[in-house]
Amino acid sequence: MVLHTANPPAGSRDHVQLVWNEYLAAEVRHSAHKWFREDCGLEVDWTSAALVDETIERSLAVTARTDGVIAGLRVIEVVVDEFQENLVWSSVVDDGDCVDAGTVIGHLSGSVRSILQIERVILNVLGRLSGVATTTRDLVEAIQDTPCRIYDTRKTVPGWRLLDKYAVCCGGGFNHRIGLYDAILIKDNHLAAIHESGLSPADAVRKSREFIFKTFPASRANQMVVEIEVDSLNQLADVLPSEPDIVLLDNMTVEELRQAVALRGRNSPGVILEASGGIMLENISNVAKSGVDRISTGAPTHTSSWIDIGLDWDGVSF
Numbered sequence: 001m002v003l004h005t006a007n008p009p010a011g012s013r014d015h016v017q018l019v020w021n022e023y024l025a026a027e028v029r030h031s032a033h034k035w036f037r038e039d040c041g042l043e044v045d046w047t048s049a050a051l052v053d054e055t056i057e058r059s060l061a062v063t064a065r066t067d068g069v070i071a072g073l074r075v076i077e078v079v080v081d082e083f084q085e086n087l088v089w090s091s092v093v094d095d096g097d098c099v100d101a102g103t104v105i106g107h108l109s110g111s112v113r114s115i116l117q118i119e120r121v122i123l124n125v126l127g128r129l130s131g132v133a134t135t136t137r138d139l140v141e142a143i144q145d146t147p148c149r150i151y152d153t154r155k156t157v158p159g160w161r162l163l164d165k166y167a168v169c170c171g172g173g174f175n176h177r178i179g180l181y182d183a184i185l186i187k188d189n190h191l192a193a194i195h196e197s198g199l200s201p202a203d204a205v206r207k208s209r210e211f212i213f214k215t216f217p218a219s220r221a222n223q224m225v226v227e228i229e230v231d232s233l234n235q236l237a238d239v240l241p242s243e244p245d246i247v248l249l250d251n252m253t254v255e256e257l258r259q260a261v262a263l264r265g266r267n268s269p270g271v272i273l274e275a276s277g278g279i280m281l282e283n284i285s286n287v288a289k290s291g292v293d294r295i296s297t298g299a300p301t302h303t304s305s306w307i308d309i310g311l312d313w314d315g316v317s318f
Helices: 022-040 046-051 073-083 112-142 161-170 188-195 201-215 233-242 254-267 284-288
Strands: 057-064 088-091 104-111 149-151 184-186 226-230 246-250 272-276 294-296 309-313
Touching: 022 073, 022 112, 022 161, 046 112, 057 112, 073 088, 073 104, 073 112, 104 112, 104 309, 112 149, 112 161, 112 284, 112 309, 184 201, 188 201, 201 226, 201 233, 226 233, 233 246, 233 254, 246 254, 254 272, 254 284, 284 294
Parallel strands: 149 294, 184 226, 226 246, 246 272, 272 294
Antiparallel strands: 057 104, 057 309, 088 104
16 A cells, blocks of 8 residues: 655655555544543543533534644544544645634534544644644745755654654655655664674665665665765765765764765765754754755654644633
8 A cells, every 4th residue: 555655856766755645544543543542431521421411513613722834634534534423524724724823723513522522632633733734834944045855753752653744744844764664774873783794884885775676676676765874074975985865964063064065066966965963943044054955853743832722612712
């Protein structure tokens, strides 16, 4: 089953990008029942059962209470359908839209008892994913005067990786590898593990490429990225002749990044350079202006604040 669609820069290999499709919807359906059980156990919402007449039906507004980028509306469609309580969800905006505080982003209609039972699940999903999308958009806008791209990492909430990465795309960012299965990324601990065998970083790149073409059919091998992490200009000079698809420049200063870009240009102009480590909103513009092709950062998925989203009844906030 296809999980992603390819969207690499022209003329190069790159990680494929997550799109909303039936596979992702199926993941949400599987998770939704855990979310329901977390709130109600194997029982019900006893507060609503005690106080709310089961015949009362209303259409309640889901409203953004702070400015931000909305993400997760497609998720809510699946969650409401899976809840199976004859509720109807309708979106007013789209995933990826910027909204102001006070904007109604959707309506949930049906039994008030059922709405109150599913309320927190819906608000948690939207608040979390919209927070990731908003932080991503802030980073993207900070480097919009450069051709550099923002990529995410695997620093995601366990069990929420696909959703977190979907939210990054809603914010205008791009997906790095989804897991350990869809790319080769040679990091410092891999290099330490092979050091005793006498293999250099360049050897690791070549060995990885050979492994890919021995292991996978050509259609997959031709798409699989080989990336290697380096932390010095000397290491970069050593690995460029082995022609990895991407070199991750780890924790380099802006001046070192500029030198890395120049070195790449002289020796292997087809190699993508990725800056990572210590990336913040305050310094990301200078990093992008060094000339690197992309910046990977876990900030959107592990430091984002949630967007405040609420459920409103006739103008009264719950």
